[in-house]
Amino acid sequence: MENLVYSLPIFGIIGLLYVAWRSAWVAKQDVGSQKMADIAARIAEGAMAFLKAEYRVLAIFVVSVAILLGVSAGDNSSPLVAVSFVLGAFCSALAGFIGMRVATKANVRTTNAARTGLSKALEVAFIGGSVMGMGVVGLGVLGLGTLFIVYGNLFGTDAQNIQKVITVITGFSFGASSIALFARVGGGIYTKAADVGADLVGKVEAGIPEDHPLNPATIADNVGDNVGDVAGMGADLFESYVGSIIGTMVLGAAFMSADFVQADGMNGLSAVLLPLALAAVGIIVSIIGTFFVKVKEGGNPQSALNIGEFGSSAIMIVASYFIITNILPEKWTFVDALYGGVTREMTAMGVFWATIIGLVAGVLVGLITEYYTGMGKTPVKSIVNQSSTGAATNIIAGLGVGMMSTAIPVLLIAFSIVAAFEAGGLYGIAIAAVGMLSNLGIQLAVDAYGPISDNAGGIAEMSELPKEVRGRTDKLDAVGNTTAAIGKGFAIASAALTALALFGAYMTSAGVGSIDISKANVMAGLLIGAMLPFVFSALAMGAVGKAAMDMIQEVRRQFNNIPALKNALEVMRRNEGKEEHEWSAQDQETFRLADGKAEYGKCVEISTNAAIKQMVVPGMLAVVAPVVIAFLPGMGKEALGGLLAGVTVSGVLMAIFQSNAGGAWDNAKKSFEEGVEINGKVYYKKSDPHKAAVVGDTVGDPFKDTSGPSLNILLKLISVVALVLAPFIR
């Protein structure tokens, strides 16, 4: 077991070596023309401006919480929990930084590659995404593995001390969650605020086309895609990854704990280290998977990505079998103090099945999500049809699709819970979450590929490249939409299972034997917990509106105060309706002079600050609610368990509902781009049904990009806070 412990961080390092190698490869690719390079530089600069502003605020937050954690650490813990916290926050932030950096390099290089062919373009976009993926898993395994070695040597890893080691490591997960909150919620607010600001002042008030460099908010808008879909998604899944591993470690430690006296047959740390071992090997499997992703000219990028993803899943199943049967004893028994002292027989094969259940459930939930949001599928078609009678029926149809889409994913998750529990008790549920996330490296690679392709298309458009280039990036982008939908479903499913793993860990750590909802305070906790996602969603949607107002004011200020911009807008107004080459020479000169004069960074910073300011209230909600329930007279440990269950259940439902409604509305609107037939008549863009569909899409935007995905964080963060609080509650 000693060897295993010390080998774990090596896998993390291998992941990071992959990151370095592939980043260098991406950087080496040609960026294309000067114009392309300029545009890309602005997006990259904006992305860095976002990170800079975000990390400045975060630093204060992280240091404050770390001091609080260090000071209040009790007997079962150690001030070192603050170190774990800082490290978790740092790793999450670093993963975001790496991902954003490579994504903003890969986008323009994908555009350039698309000038020669589809195959090379796919390669660049996917490898860009894989850097993000491996960065997340590499840092996760390296961080957790190293902390385990250090604290293990410090406190000892025998039955008496292992719980303390893991409690202190829990801070790592809390740190990751805090950054995730900022990245996902703040990022979600940011991206929609930029979107609205760019549209409303730029397009509507000033009359400049979409993605035009004159608009200071345009870059923020493009940055927003990276912020939400690269950094936000990455932080979200980094949190799930770390949370599920730690939750499983806590439950694994129970097998060797003195409280569970008859852990016959368990050899020491086996069950504790298993989740880390699975994650570690998952890095190698993910790297292998990346080599499967190849497409021939004229081939289908979707199948290339599928081969990578399903191929690595298949390898992971085989690898899991060998890892689990090698690490765990064939069977062991223990007296489950949580379940009233029931003697439970555990088997390595049971744990293996639980792992597979998680892995398969994640893929299935993703596919269901794709069905409910995919273009040309029945649900989206029904929204398209309802658009012919106006915006109201479009909205009702979309809400209906979103609500209906909760059914199968919830049944799948419910089935997974029961089956994984049958196979391996609470530990089985937790390991199912680990299984779902075991090949996260390649799953995230596929996710991050989406926004890179999306940006690549935008750059092609702005750089006025030939139509076939845009055709190729469109092909990549269309696949990106599918992978994004699948990724969102997967993120929710993994958040649900991670929250349940943390729920089990909380019970173990707090020493609660049951969470009985027939007790009034538990039922009250359940009700309040279930209410939080509703209030959180309302706050997030309101925040988008307020942040957008700040953005609008900044854009107006620049238009009024920067002479070059003012003059250029004047020129545009004067020459309305004419092509640029028909303008007078002086006008063309004035216009050229304005190029790059907009203060993109300032706009990005304003939007970032607004987003961070607006996310304080919803963020506080997530941290304060469990604290209040934990310490309010009449509530306490078990009521907090009720709160966790409530927020998990209602959060999963609201997340699926909002994400899928938003995704379906989006694709219903996109369906009009190629023309759709409703009752025998074909409708295109700018038709009345299309306008109705645009209303639906606008409603869906904050649903799918802000409030919906933020709920993933809410339910995990509340669970982590509860886990951190556990030793303190009477």
Add this chain to the structure above:
Amino acid sequence: MENLVYSLPIFGIIGLLYVAWRSAWVAKQDVGSQKMADIAARIAEGAMAFLKAEYRVLAIFVVSVAILLGVSAGDNSSPLVAVSFVLGAFCSALAGFIGMRVATKANVRTTNAARTGLSKALEVAFIGGSVMGMGVVGLGVLGLGTLFIVYGNLFGTDAQNIQKVITVITGFSFGASSIALFARVGGGIYTKAADVGADLVGKVEAGIPEDHPLNPATIADNVGDNVGDVAGMGADLFESYVGSIIGTMVLGAAFMSADFVQADGMNGLSAVLLPLALAAVGIIVSIIGTFFVKVKEGGNPQSALNIGEFGSSAIMIVASYFIITNILPEKWTFVDALYGGVTREMTAMGVFWATIIGLVAGVLVGLITEYYTGMGKTPVKSIVNQSSTGAATNIIAGLGVGMMSTAIPVLLIAFSIVAAFEAGGLYGIAIAAVGMLSNLGIQLAVDAYGPISDNAGGIAEMSELPKEVRGRTDKLDAVGNTTAAIGKGFAIASAALTALALFGAYMTSAGVGSIDISKANVMAGLLIGAMLPFVFSALAMGAVGKAAMDMIQEVRRQFNNIPALKNALEVMRRNEGKEEHEWSAQDQETFRLADGKAEYGKCVEISTNAAIKQMVVPGMLAVVAPVVIAFLPGMGKEALGGLLAGVTVSGVLMAIFQSNAGGAWDNAKKSFEEGVEINGKVYYKKSDPHKAAVVGDTVGDPFKDTSGPSLNILLKLISVVALVLAPFIR
């Protein structure tokens, strides 16, 4: 105690005597002109057509279920449960019949009274509503009281047999729930289908004005208001009323049961009969309250209603004190087998406080609802403001308001649960539900007053009465909107507490000691339960669309196949833009001939059948889900408890969210009728912001009138089905 038992039905009879007396009084009032009488007759005829069609289908359903219940009755039950079931269904149906009949008489008489003054008009409308209210509570107490006497004499009411008596009575609640499902869900689908059908074919296609007698669906539309807000609301609260009383009786029986050996100090049936006694006296209190409702000419109808409602609540508090301290012993102890044999000390004062908590919580939740949906209040104003930037922002704002509005009601309900449990254990929670509903008679009177005033205004409009008449009915109607909002909030809160009372009763009846959500199957049950309201809402919204299509086809058929209608439409088209008196004599004659030729009854029947057909799937969901969870391998009793908790929690949230979003959108739209200021500019009807607000209102319609209120039934029905199933589950 014997005397008490036999006196209970007398209170029910007093309630029904009030019904007879007041119905006769309403019938004696003058209906006004012939035109008014004709219009009113059509609405009344339509309402009866609805009931006829509904009851025909219901009869088959009730008989089938009754046979099933009778055949499958086991040892703990009796085939007589089928009799209770039929009686419960009958009483609910009869209450609906009484309420609809008097409401469709009171509407036109209110209009006529408004010709002379406000005071008299309020009196007619309110007394009409009070007939509905007393009908519901009178039938509830009479039915339950009689069944208790009959079964008590049959089986005996000693500790050994009391549980059986109550189990058999449970069928009454199941019967009431079944009718409520049809009335609320079917009615909700019906009213919106008629609304859409009347609008789309009548107004848009044929070009006839709203509420015109030529439109066969117009009467259905007016009937719809009665169906939804009188019969639907009545059946909903009849279900809550009966369910909360029975739930409390089950828990009260535990105090004398042999399983709870040390029920020291409890004198026999006291705790079992207390809820019925409270309800019985509540009838008298409600009747007294009705005499407080008086308004002087020029006075405020709202304060008149408030005096009646709050006055009767105050009396009820005093009455409760005497009833409880007289019936219950000052204190008693019992060993609570459910809570692991804890010895619990109960006091009469504790039970009294629990009752008051329920009574007060109901009023407060209603007032909060009024705040979130009331015209001129901040939430509605925010939606109005967001209408200036289009339909999308209006929708987002409305969704945000609906979600945010869940917070305080949920905190209130959570607090009530904890406080009532502290005061009186599970019995305390159940008695809180009874307390909330104890003066239901007058609460329903105020609720039913709303649609009567609404109809009165419509009749004034259609009969072309002078403006001041419409002014008076508008004043009544405005108050009606407020009472409707409060009533909706109250209905949800009472559904929540009733479901919890039934939840406790289920646990006792099934003999489950705890519902531990850390068990995987319970968590799965919780997840699936929480998902049901989402799927149910989606189905209900989809059903509205489909039923509306059936209605549209029927209206088109009548326009094409009834010569008189066809000719009249032709005349209208020919004379477009001219007043009727400018038409040729022959045209006027043709037009007059068409009057009354539309087959309103057929239209109503078609719509009714469509509604009933469309509600089969959502209805089945409510009945099948608990059965499947109860008997699926790996699930069972405790998992079913999880399902109940999940559906209750998520159902309450979704009901508040949808009802309040819908109500707020409605009033945001109505704000434009008198003009609203947005950013310094005043907007009226037909302005762009008003059009955006109309979209929101249309989205809100099925939310607030179909899917939202239907969830009340869903959560109570699932709980009742579980309670009925309880003796059968291993």
